[in-house]
Amino acid sequence: xxxxxxxxxxxxxxxxxxxxxxxxxxxxxxxxxxxxxxxxxxxxxxxxxxxxxxxxxxxxxxxxxxxxxxxxxxxxxxxxxxxxxxxxxxxxxxxxxxxxxxxxxxxxxxxxxxxxxxxxxxxxxxxxxxxxxxxxxxxxxxxxxxxxxxxxxxxxxxxxxxxxxxxxxxxxxxxxxxxxxxxxxxxxxxxxxxxxxxxxxxxxxxxxxxxxxxxxxxxxxxxxxxxxxxxxxxxxxxxxxxxxxxxxxxxxxxxxxxxxxxxxxxxxxxxxxxxxxxxxxxxxxxxxxxxxxxxxxx
Amino acid sequence: xxxxxxxxxxxxxxxxxxxxxxxxxxxxxxxxxxxxxxxxxxxxxxxxxxxxxxxxxxxxxxxxxxxxxxxxxxxxxxxxxxxxxxxxxxxxxxxxxxxxxxxxxxxxxxxxxxxxxxxxxxxxxxxxxxxxxxxxxxxxxxxxxxxxxxxxxxxxxxxxxxxxxxxxxxxxxxxxxxxxxxxxxxxxxxxxxxxxxxxxxxxxxxxxxxxxxxxxxxxxxxxxxxxxxxxxxxxxxxxxxxxxxxxxxxxxxxxxxxxxxxxxxxxxxxxxxxxxxxxxxxxx
Numbered sequence: 001x002x003x004x005x006x007x008x009x010x011x012x013x014x015x016x017x018x019x020x021x022x023x024x025x026x027x028x029x030x031x032x033x034x035x036x037x038x039x040x041x042x043x044x045x046x047x048x049x050x051x052x053x054x055x056x057x058x059x060x061x062x063x064x065x066x067x068x069x070x071x072x073x074x075x076x077x078x079x080x081x082x083x084x085x086x087x088x089x090x091x092x093x094x095x096x097x098x099x100x101x102x103x104x105x106x107x108x109x110x111x112x113x114x115x116x117x118x119x120x121x122x123x124x125x126x127x128x129x130x131x132x133x134x135x136x137x138x139x140x141x142x143x144x145x146x147x148x149x150x151x152x153x154x155x156x157x158x159x160x161x162x163x164x165x166x167x168x169x170x171x172x173x174x175x176x177x178x179x180x181x182x183x184x185x186x187x188x189x190x191x192x193x194x195x196x197x198x199x200x201x202x203x204x205x206x207x208x209x210x211x212x213x214x215x216x217x218x219x220x221x222x223x224x225x226x227x228x229x230x231x232x233x234x235x236x237x238x239x240x241x242x243x244x245x246x247x248x249x250x251x252x253x254x255x256x257x258x259x260x261x262x263x264x265x266x267x268x269x270x271x272x273x274x275x276x277x278x279x280x281x282x283x284x285x286x287x288x289x290x291x292x293x294x295x296x297x298x
Numbered sequence: 299x300x301x302x303x304x305x306x307x308x309x310x311x312x313x314x315x316x317x318x319x320x321x322x323x324x325x326x327x328x329x330x331x332x333x334x335x336x337x338x339x340x341x342x343x344x345x346x347x348x349x350x351x352x353x354x355x356x357x358x359x360x361x362x363x364x365x366x367x368x369x370x371x372x373x374x375x376x377x378x379x380x381x382x383x384x385x386x387x388x389x390x391x392x393x394x395x396x397x398x399x400x401x402x403x404x405x406x407x408x409x410x411x412x413x414x415x416x417x418x419x420x421x422x423x424x425x426x427x428x429x430x431x432x433x434x435x436x437x438x439x440x441x442x443x444x445x446x447x448x449x450x451x452x453x454x455x456x457x458x459x460x461x462x463x464x465x466x467x468x469x470x471x472x473x474x475x476x477x478x479x480x481x482x483x484x485x486x487x488x489x490x491x492x493x494x495x496x497x498x499x500x501x502x503x504x505x506x507x508x509x510x511x512x513x514x515x516x517x518x519x520x521x522x523x524x525x526x527x528x529x530x531x532x533x534x535x536x537x538x539x540x541x542x543x544x545x546x547x548x549x550x551x552x553x554x555x556x557x558x559x560x561x562x563x564x565x566x567x568x569x570x571x572x573x574x575x576x577x578x579x580x581x582x
Binding site for chain 1 (some may be wrong): 299326330344362363364366370521524527530533536579
């Protein structure tokens with residue numbers, strides 16, 4: 001008797017657990033394709049397709065987080081202001097999200113595009129911010145659990161098209177220390193996160209942009225040959241397999257191209273390497289500088 | 299890494315924990331990442347119960363997503379800007395020290411970093427009547443100097459004493475006691491240090507490099523990991539308790555190739571870990 005009841009209970013539960021029609025539709029329906037998110041960064045006519053990962057790599061002060069703000073604004077702004085009206089999740093691992101800066105960029109873009117009164121500007125800003133979800137993680141274990149938790153958000157919000165992670169390398173040193181002398185153990189947690197991310201990308205077809213801090217400064221001098229290539233990827237293999245587009249951010253050397261009109265603004269360059277499925281690589285270089293209203297390409 | 303223990307959540311009793319451990323599931327992460335159906339069969343427990351446990355554990359230990367609009371509202375209502383007492387410094391910092399942020403002061407030895415911090419501490423405790431926590435790792439803080447600075451601001455002895463009472467000093471000389479102290483502050487110490495009606499508004503660490511530099515270099519990973527930890531706990535303190543954190547770093551140039559290589563590594567990671575920076579120039 002009890003085994004029959006148990007079986008019926010389990011069947012009921014399984015019926016609940018399996019997807020409802022609406023959820024299935026939400027999962028399979030194509031998420032907003034973010035190919036046109038910023039064509040000036042990517043080679044050819046390309047931008048990131050569904051389920052692709054873009055890594056922004058560079059040392060501190062090279063504009064990675066600013067680029068993320070730029071992409072974020074591009075996604076959440078309304079169509080009238082040049083945005084894509086897509087929902088975004090921002091995973092913040094080292095408390096680098098500056099909401100005040102983000103809102104000032106958003107407001108300047110809204111002003112430039114819509115030029116409306118201050119009150120409705122606030123409303124517009126609030127509706128843009130409601131498309132953004134922010135999560136703070138303080139360790140790689142918490143990052144793993146949070147990605148599992150976010151799976152619910154992805155399945156219930158078909159408008160979620162973009163996942164930003166700033167930065168994926170924040171727990172590199174603590175993980176290395178915890179893993180002791182065993183390299184596999186050091187990389188274990190990030191590998192698990194990467195594998196889970198890979199599954200989420202396949203199942204939900206979102207796009208991911210992640211920043212990665214450089215751990216070695218690149219030297220500009222004769223001694224640079226004795227050190228290893230500073231731009232070599234150092235995170236675990238599972239992560240590197242996921243990355244399709246790699247944007248190397250760096251500061252442009254202050255040379256004789258500092259024209260008086262450009263003022264004393266620091267120009268930052270981005271070099272994009274996109275690897276396609278056939279194994280070929282496409283390249284593109286672009287440069288920008290940071291203004292009060294966000295990133296401006298030259 | 300959170301180990302599974304009985305009583306963590308309803309339904310997780312000792313028998314189930316033992317069964318899970320036999321199936322090689324020791325931590326919450328293992329449980330959450332594994333296949334529920336297969337696990338339910340292996341541990342002979344109902345799928346529904348296991349799924350419910352997974353949901354509760356996930357809700358307890360994962361970080362919760364917050365809407366951008368709510369986060370912004372909260373930030374607007376809780377961020378304060380603290381003046382440093384020096385108008386030109388305020389101008390440099392875009393009107394002052396922001397609570398909820400880390401402002402790092404770095405510069406060569408003798409460039410005035412500690413003096414700036416004394417000035418900030420004195421200004422906050424006397425003018426703004428708020429509490430300050432000063433973590434001294436170099437032994438460079440003397441109450442006599444603070445008193446001297448206060449005497450320049452006011453001649454009322456009672457006010458001077460009140461202001462001095464609002465500055466809480468911790469003297470530590472290694473990174474483990476620093477971490478201990480910072481974790482203690484996060485876990486209730488800040489409330490206990492709030493004296494005389496104000497609350498702690500600034501945490502000054504003078505200096506971070508004094509405790510971390512001995513651990514950097516060579517093949518050790520511990521130094522970098524401990525530095526990340528210090529940065530992490532300072533940031534958490536700044537954000538969660540709305541204080542302005544001011545770590546001080548010494549920036550040195552060395553000729554020795556191997557030393558400068560590890561310093562660069564350390565400098566890169568520390569800089570990546572901190573927020574606003576201000577370089578101290580000896581002639582500014």
